[in-house]
Amino acid sequence: xxxxxxxxxxxxxxxxAVTTALAPAVMPSWAHAAWEPTKTVEFxxxxxxxxxADQMARMIQGIVQKNNLMSQPLVxxxxxxxxxxxxxxxxxxxxxxxxxxxxxxxxxFTTPLATGVPFSWKxxxxxxxxxxxxxxxxxxxKAPYDDVKGFLAALKAASGDQTFKMGGTGSKQxxxxxxxxxxxxxxxxxxxxxxxxxxxxxxxxxxxxxTASVNNPIEAVSQWRAGELKPLxxxxxxxxxxxxxxxNGKSWADIPTCKESGLDIEYLMLRxxxxxxxxxxxxxxxxxxxxxxxxxxxxxxxxxxxxxFNTTALSGPEYSAxxxxxxxxxxxxxxxxxxxxx
Amino acid sequence: xxxxxxxxxxxxxxxxxxNIVYMFVGISLxxxxxxxxxxxxxxxxxxxxxxxxxxxxxxxxxxLSSIYWGALFGGAIxxxxxxxxxxxxxxxxxxxxxxxAQKGKAGEALTGAFTGSFIGAFFAVLLITFLAPVIAKFxxxxxxxxxxxxxxxxxxxxxxMGKEPPAKVIAAMxxxxxxxxxxIDTVTGQLRMTFGSVELLRGFxxxxxxxxxxxxxxILLTMEEGLAFxxxxxxxxxxxxxxxxAQIPKYWAGLLRSAIxxxxxxxxxxxxxxxxxxxxxxxxxxxxxxxxxxxxELEGVIMPxxxxxxxxxxxxxxxxxxxxxxxxxxxxLLGGLLIxxxxxxxxxxxxxxxxxxxxxxxxxxxxxxxxxxVLTTVPIFAAILRIPFSVIAPIILxxxxxxxxxxxxxxxxxxxxxxxxxxxxxxxxxxxPLAPLVLALVLGDMAExxxxxxxxxxxxxxxxxxxxxxxxxxxxxxxVMLVWPLVSKVMARLNGGxxxxxxx
Numbered sequence: 001x002x003x004x005x006x007x008x009x010x011x012x013x014x015x016x017a018v019t020t021a022l023a024p025a026v027m028p029s030w031a032h033a034a035w036e037p038t039k040t041v042e043f044x045x046x047x048x049x050x051x052x053a054d055q056m057a058r059m060i061q062g063i064v065q066k067n068n069l070m071s072q073p074l075v076x077x078x079x080x081x082x083x084x085x086x087x088x089x090x091x092x093x094x095x096x097x098x099x100x101x102x103x104x105x106x107x108x109f110t111t112p113l114a115t116g117v118p119f120s121w122k123x124x125x126x127x128x129x130x131x132x133x134x135x136x137x138x139x140x141x142k143a144p145y146d147d148v149k150g151f152l153a154a155l156k157a158a159s160g161d162q163t164f165k166m167g168g169t170g171s172k173q174x175x176x177x178x179x180x181x182x183x184x185x186x187x188x189x190x191x192x193x194x195x196x197x198x199x200x201x202x203x204x205x206x207x208x209x210x211t212a213s214v215n216n217p218i219e220a221v222s223q224w225r226a227g228e229l230k231p232l233x234x235x236x237x238x239x240x241x242x243x244x245x246x247x248n249g250k251s252w253a254d255i256p257t258c259k260e261s262g263l264d265i266e267y268l269m270l271r272x273x274x275x276x277x278x279x280x281x282x283x284x285x286x287x288x289x290x291x292x293x294x295x296x297x298x299x300x301x302x303x304x305x306x307x308x309f310n311t312t313a314l315s316g317p318e319y320s321a322x323x324x325x326x327x328x329x330x331x332x333x334x335x336x337x338x339x340x341x342x
Numbered sequence: 343x344x345x346x347x348x349x350x351x352x353x354x355x356x357x358x359x360x361n362i363v364y365m366f367v368g369i370s371l372x373x374x375x376x377x378x379x380x381x382x383x384x385x386x387x388x389x390x391x392x393x394x395x396x397x398x399x400x401x402x403x404x405x406l407s408s409i410y411w412g413a414l415f416g417g418a419i420x421x422x423x424x425x426x427x428x429x430x431x432x433x434x435x436x437x438x439x440x441x442x443a444q445k446g447k448a449g450e451a452l453t454g455a456f457t458g459s460f461i462g463a464f465f466a467v468l469l470i471t472f473l474a475p476v477i478a479k480f481x482x483x484x485x486x487x488x489x490x491x492x493x494x495x496x497x498x499x500x501x502x503m504g505k506e507p508p509a510k511v512i513a514a515m516x517x518x519x520x521x522x523x524x525x526i527d528t529v530t531g532q533l534r535m536t537f538g539s540v541e542l543l544r545g546f547x548x549x550x551x552x553x554x555x556x557x558x559x560x561i562l563l564t565m566e567e568g569l570a571f572x573x574x575x576x577x578x579x580x581x582x583x584x585x586x587x588a589q590i591p592k593y594w595a596g597l598l599r600s601a602i603x604x605x606x607x608x609x610x611x612x613x614x615x616x617x618x619x620x621x622x623x624x625x626x627x628x629x630x631x632x633x634x635x636x637x638x639e640l641e642g643v644i645m646p647x648x649x650x651x652x653x654x655x656x657x658x659x660x661x662x663x664x665x666x667x668x669x670x671x672x673x674x675l676l677g678g679l680l681i682x683x684x685x686x687x688x689x690x691x692x693x694x695x696x697x698x699x700x701x702x703x704x705x706x707x708x709x710x711x712x713x714x715x716v717l718t719t720v721p722i723f724a725a726i727l728r729i730p731f732s733v734i735a736p737i738i739l740x741x742x743x744x745x746x747x748x749x750x751x752x753x754x755x756x757x758x759x760x761x762x763x764x765x766x767x768x769x770x771x772x773x774x775p776l777a778p779l780v781l782a783l784v785l786g787d788m789a790e791x792x793x794x795x796x797x798x799x800x801x802x803x804x805x806x807x808x809x810x811x812x813x814x815x816x817x818x819x820x821x822v823m824l825v826w827p828l829v830s831k832v833m834a835r836l837n838g839g840x841x842x843x844x845x846x
Contacts, residue, residue, distance in 0.1 A: 054677060065395075089543075194791075307680075
C-alpha cells in the first residue's frame with residue numbers, strides 16, 4: 001500500500017501547479033501590496049512532540065516545504081509547558097510580530113479555565129480553522145454491549161469495584177470534559193483516569209485496564225481494525241463522511257452519532273491557527289491564503305481521511321464567531337463539572 | 343522460520359544503494375546529535391521528519407531510525423570524556439566512564455560503551471525478529487499499577503547499595519522529587535510550585551538539570567583542581583579496541599542480565615533511562631568488582647550502555663505492534679508513520695511487510711554500520727582530551743548552554759543550567775550523591791502519575807499492587823531489593839563480627 005501512497009505524494013507536485021495557477025484568481029486586487037514574511041516563521045505547537053497537534057504542524061511544515069508554498073522557512077517549535085500555556089503566552093506576548101503562528105487545540109479554552117493562567121483567543125489574532133478533530137466513544141471489543149443503549153444501561157448498573165473507568169488524555173481537558181458531560185446527561189458516575197497520550201489510552205483500553213475511552217479516530221483506528229476495540233458513537237452533529245470500510249465491513253460513516261443513539265452530546269476539537277495580537281490585515285490574509293493552499297494539496301486530503309477529521313474550515317468573522325461560541329461552551333461545561341480554577 | 347524468510351526479504355529491501363546511503367547519513371547525524379547535549383534523539387528526529395516526506399516510507403524510516411541508533415551510540419561519548427551525558431540514558435555511563443577517562447583510559451571506556459551498546463541492540467533485535475507477537479501481548483498487561491511497580495523496582499535496585507550515608511541519598515532523592523513536581527500536575531490538571539511565574543510553567547527539564555549538574559559542575563571542579571584534564575596522558579591507539587574486546591567475554595553473565603533488563607524495560611515500556619540505571623545498580627550489586635564501581639570500572643560502563651541500547655531498540659516493538667511509543671524518540675517516529683500514511687498497530691506486520699521487515703533488517707545493518715563509524719572515531723574523540731583545558735572548557739560551556747537552550751527554546755534554561763552547575767559542585771564538595779537526585783528527577787513524574795492512576799483505579803486501596811501475579815512479584819522483588827542491605831548486614835552480624843568487619 002505504501003507505494004500507492006508514494007505515488008499520491010509524488011503527484012503532489014502536479015497538483016501544486018494547478019493550485020498556483022488558481023491562486024492569482026483567488027487573490028484580491030490589492031495583491032500588489034501584499035505582505036510576505038521576510039524571515040523564518042516560527043510555528044508554535046502548544047503541546048509535546050508526537051501528539052495530534054504536533055503531527056499536524058509537522059505535516060503542514062512538510063507540505064509547505066515540499067510544494068514551495070513559502071519563500072521563507074517555516075520552523076516547528078514545541079512549547080508545551082503548563083498544558084500549553086507556555087506557547088499561548090509566548091504568542092500573546094509577541095505583539096505585532098507577524099513571523100509567529102500557533103496551532104491550537106482545545107487547550108486554548110481549557111487551560112486558562114483549569115489553571116487560571118490568563119490568556120484567551122481574544123489576546124491573539126485568529127487566522128483560520130484548518131479542521132475539527134472528532135471524538136468517538138470506544139469500548140473493548142469483548143464488551144457485552146454493541147451500542148450506546150447497552151453501554152449506558154451497564155454504566156448505570158455498575159457500582160463499587162465495577163464502576164466504569166474512563167481513560168483519557170490529560171486532566172480537565174477535552175477527554176475529561178466529555179466524560180463529565182456524559183455524567184451530567186445520564187446521572188451515572190465514571191472514575192476518570194488521566195494518561196499522558198492518546199496512544200497510551202487506546203492500549204490501556206485494549207489491555208482492559210479501563211472500561212471506555214473517547215479517543216480521537218486516529219488514536220484508536222488500528223486497534224479497531226485489529227478487532228481489539230469497537231466504536232459506539234461519534235460526538236459530532238452528523239455522521240462522518242468516510243465510507244471506505246475499516247473493520248468487519250464497517251466504515252467511519254457507519255458509526256452513529258451519540259445524539260441519534262440517545263446520548264445528546266456534541267464535542268469537536270479545534271485545529272486552527274492564530275497569530276500574535278495586532279497583526280495587520282495583509283499579514284493575516286497572507287496566512288489565510290497559505291493555509292488555503294495547504295488544504296488543497298492531496299497530501300492534506302489524504303491526512304484528513306486517515307484521521308477521519310471533520311474538514312470544516314473557517315476564517316475571518318466566521319472563525320471568530322466559532323471561537324466565541326466554543327469559548328462559551330467550554331466555560332459552561334467546565335463550570336458545571338467544577339473544573340474551573342478558583 | 344517464517345521470521346527468517348521475512349527477514350531475508352527485508353534485507354532485499356535494503357539492497358537499494360540509496361537506502362544504504364540514507365543509513366550512513368542518518369548514523370553520522372545521529373552521532374552528532376547524541377554528542378550535543380540537549381539536542382536529543384527525539385528533537386533531532388522531529389526536526390528532520392519533514393525532510394523525509396518526499397522519500398518512500400521505507401527509506402524515511404531507515405534514515406530516521408539510523409539517527410536514533412547514532413544518537414544511542416553518541417550519547418556515551420561526552421558522558422565519558424567530559425562527564426556530560428548527551429542523552430538521559432547515558433547518565434549512568436558517566437559514573438564509571440568519566441573516572442576511567444580521568445585515569446587515562448578513555449579509549450577503553452569508549453570502546454566498552456560502544457561494544458556494550460551493540461550487544462544490547464543485537465540482543466533486542468533478535469528478540470524483535472523472533473518473538474514480536476508474543477512480546478507485544480505482554481506489554482498490554484501493563485496498567486498503572488504495573489508501571490508504578492517497574493519504577494519502584496528501578497528506585498529500589500539503585501538505592502540501598504550506595505556507599506553514601508542513607509540520609510544523604512534520601513535528601514538528594516527528595517530534592518529530585520520536589521523539582522520533578524514543578525509545573526503542571528497531569529492527574530489534576532493544576533499548576534504546582536510555579537509561584538505565578540510563566541518561566542516555571544514548563545517545570546525543570548531533566549536534560550537541563552543534567553547538563554548543569556554534571557557538565558558545568560565538572561568544569562567548576564576541574565577549575566578548582568588546577569586547569570588540566572586528568573586524562574591528558576592517555577595513550578591512544580587502535581590496539582586499545584582489540585585489548586578491550588578481549589576483556590568483554592568474561593562479563594557474559596552481566597551482559598545477558600543487562601540485555602534482558604533493557605529489553606524488558608523497552609517493551610513494557612519503561613524506557614532506556616530506567617533500564618540503564620537499573621542495570622548499573624544490579625551490576626554493582628552482583629559484580630565481583632562491585633566495590634570499585636564509581637572509580638572507573640569497565641563493567642560499570644558496559645552494563646548501563648548494553649541495557650540502554652537494548653531498551654532503545656526494543657522500544658520500537660510496542661510502537662510497531664501496538665502504537666504505544668516506548669521512548670520519546672519512538673513517539674516522534676510514530677508521528678512519522680502516520681504522516682507517511684502508515685497506521686501503526688497490530689496489522690502493520692501483516693499489511694506492510696516490506697516496511698516492517700525493511701526496518702528490522704536495517705536495525706541489524708544500522709547497528710553494525712554504527713559500531714564501525716563510532717569505533718573508527720574512538721582515537722579522534724579520545725584525542726580531544728589532549729587539547730588544553732583552557733581552550734576546551736569554554737567550548738564545552740558554550741555547547742552546554744546551546745544544549746540547555748535547545749531543550750525548550752528557552753533562554754532562562756541557560757540560567758537554570760548554571761544554577762544546577764553550582765548545585766552539582768556543592769553536592770560533590772559535600773559528598774552528596776548526584777545519581778539519586780537525577781533518578782528522581784527523571785522518573786519522579788512518571789512514578790507519581792502511575793501511582794496516582796493506580797490509586798484512582800483501586801479507589802485508594804494499596805492492595806492493587808498485589809492484585810495479580812505480575813504486579814505482585816515486581817513489587818515484592820522491589821521491596822526485597824530495598825531491604826537487602828539491611829538483611830545481609832543482619833545476617834553478617836549473626837555469622838559473627840569478623841565478616842561484618844570485612845564487609846565494612
